[in-house]
Amino acid sequence: CAYFEKGQSLKGKHFVVTSGGTREPIDPVRFISNASSGKQGTAIAQSLLDRGAKVSFIYGASDVPPPPGADAIAVGSAQEMYEAVHQALPAEGAIFCAAVADWRPKQAGREKIKKQAGATDAPSIEMVLNPDILKSVAQLEGAARPQLVVGFAAETENLVDHARAKRQRKGCDWLLANDVSPEMGTFGGDQNKITFFRSDAPEEWDTMSKKDVADKLADAIATTFKGS
Numbered sequence: 001c002a003y004f005e006k007g008q009s010l011k012g013k014h015f016v017v018t019s020g021g022t023r024e025p026i027d028p029v030r031f032i033s034n035a036s037s038g039k040q041g042t043a044i045a046q047s048l049l050d051r052g053a054k055v056s057f058i059y060g061a062s063d064v065p066p067p068p069g070a071d072a073i074a075v076g077s078a079q080e081m082y083e084a085v086h087q088a089l090p091a092e093g094a095i096f097c098a099a100v101a102d103w104r105p106k107q108a109g110r111e112k113i114k115k116q117a118g119a120t121d122a123p124s125i126e127m128v129l130n131p132d133i134l135k136s137v138a139q140l141e142g143a144a145r146p147q148l149v150v151g152f153a154a155e156t157e158n159l160v161d162h163a164r165a166k167r168q169r170k171g172c173d174w175l176l177a178n179d180v181s182p183e184m185g186t187f188g189g190d191q192n193k194i195t196f197f198r199s200d201a202p203e204e205w206d207t208m209s210k211k212d213v214a215d216k217l218a219d220a221i222a223t224t225f226k227g228s
Ligand code: CTP
Pocket: 018, 078, 096, 097, 098, 099, 100, 101, 102, 130, 131, 132, 133, 134, 135, 150, 151, 152, 153, 154, 155, 166
């Protein structure tokens, strides 16, 4: 029956899924982060589990708990997420949903940074580039590379051009672009509007719930792995 098929369609396959936002420490009590809710990544991990896959779920700050049944690994910074992802490999597929901070403070203070008595100015924070986790996995060679590497692209303007270029730059197989302009309410909301790229040709998905996006993606993944 159809239910049985859905439950088994990714049996024996291992997926690494990143989700949530990373936190880049400024000092022991402060960090730089972003507005990711983790809802889309968590829904995708759940949809893969529903189809019988084994899921290594590597997650940063998130409004929702990791899905039961996943091997869940909580991380803080982008560097920690990078290590955890590479440790979780090999996998048949890897899906990068996390909102990874592009930069981190060059030096995190060991102690809480104090205001200087009487000072009227503020400290500036020197930033350095974080590793690109998706790109590092997409560019692995031979058997080390997952057969299917899926990225997201968060854009606020020029979505199709930016996303197409991003897919090529990163070397991922599929890319889901979403409009994260504040008026779309994507960050933190329950709906998502995806433009899907398996090639340079964009495929517009209707606005739908993050769960429906996850199921649609998981079904496409199951079709790809059918018989392999
Ligand atoms: N990503 C990642 N590691 C990073 C930055 C991004 O793995 N250090 C992943 C995200 O999880 C997402 C994809 O790369 O799947 C695209 O993230 P995005 O922020 O849209 O792209 P960037 O390449 O960082 O470009 P920009 O933020 O300048 O648009």
